[in-house]
Amino acid sequence: MKRSNYVLAAAAALFLLSTVQFLRGRGHAVKAATATAPAFLNQGSITAPGRVEALSEEIRVSSELGGRLRSVLVEEGDRVQKGQILAQLENEDYLARVGSAEATLSERRAELLRTVNGARSEERRAAEASVEAAKAVLENARKEAERRRKLADRDMISRDEAERYERVYQVARAEYDHASEEFSLVDGEAREEDRRRAEAAVAAAQAQLAEARAYLQKTYVRAPIDGVILRKLRHAGESVSTQFDSPIVTLADDSVLRVRLDVDETDVAGLCVGQPAFVTAEAYGAKKFTGRVIRVGRILGRKNVRTDEPSERVDTKILETLVELDPGQSLPLGLRVDSYVEIRRPGPESARNP
DSSP, X not given: OHHHHHHHHHHHHHHHHHHHHHHHHHHHHHHHHXXXXXXXXXXXXXEEEEEEEETTOOEXXXXXXXXXXXXXXXXXXXXXXXXXXXXXXXXXXXXXXXXXXXXXXXXXXXXXXXXXXXXXXXXXXXXXXXXXXXXXXXXXXXXXXXHHHHHHHXXXXXXXXXXXXXXXXXXXXXXXXXXXXXXXXXXXXXXXHHHHHXXXXXHHHHHXXXXXXXXXXXXXXXXXXXXXXXXXXXXXXXXXXXXXXXXXXXXXXOSSEEEEEEEEGGGGGGXXXXXXXXXXXXXXTTOOEEEEEEEEOSSOBOOOOOOOOTTOXXXXXXXXXXXXXXXXXXXXXXXXXXXXXXXXXXXXXXXXXX
């Protein structure tokens, strides 16, 4: 019985000693891994396929109006400036609209000027003469009506004849009143409501002219940015439509070149903005085109750049990263390149941590 107790006690002591040694060894391994991790993650470079693109990417320039192209004034490779005319639509109908709107505006301005300045001196004299003539007719009709009334009172003429002259007098009076009102209208100053109505008509004509000119300007297709023509997709005589996607040319601002990388998900931990990078292309041999990382994506997605290798995996997740090349370097847009992003070494604080 005593011997079995000794055996159990020895086995327990041996198990306890083994456990302590295992825990000590594991602690040393954790410390070693912690000390070497920064050096491992911050050395070397990240390799990823990429594609060269322009600062603005590719812009498809279309017409805001539908119609037939009269001319396309650029060719592929031409340098253009913002606002430069790239193409022109047939626009005779829009020119006619502008001419009609200009004529309408001139007419409305003349009406406003007449309202503000009033009638001419000739029109005033003619209106005044009309008043004087109506006054003379009225006076003659009044005298004749009075005379006929007196004769009718003495039974020298019939009452019907006297009433007929009375009606002539009333007509002459109405004509005189009308002539007087016409003269007052011509001779008086413009009323406020008439002036405002004439000014509103001028403003409406100006708006119609501005609209006609705006449509005319849209028949000229202009460059939205400074850049280079990449493709010429339409020619003179072809029709363009606003209902369908029918770009005339494509252009891009290649003053700054960028490379869009497909960084594998296993390498994203080593990425940050500002890291130095360079790219190489098979056509340029061992020449390096230097740059730096300016943007790191925030969401993983599918691959954009394919290498055409049979063994290439297309189901891997990638993080889009943008590298801006240093000025003075030239590469064709759309060129596939191999990219290398240098992983920065740990700083002093990381080196001091055990």
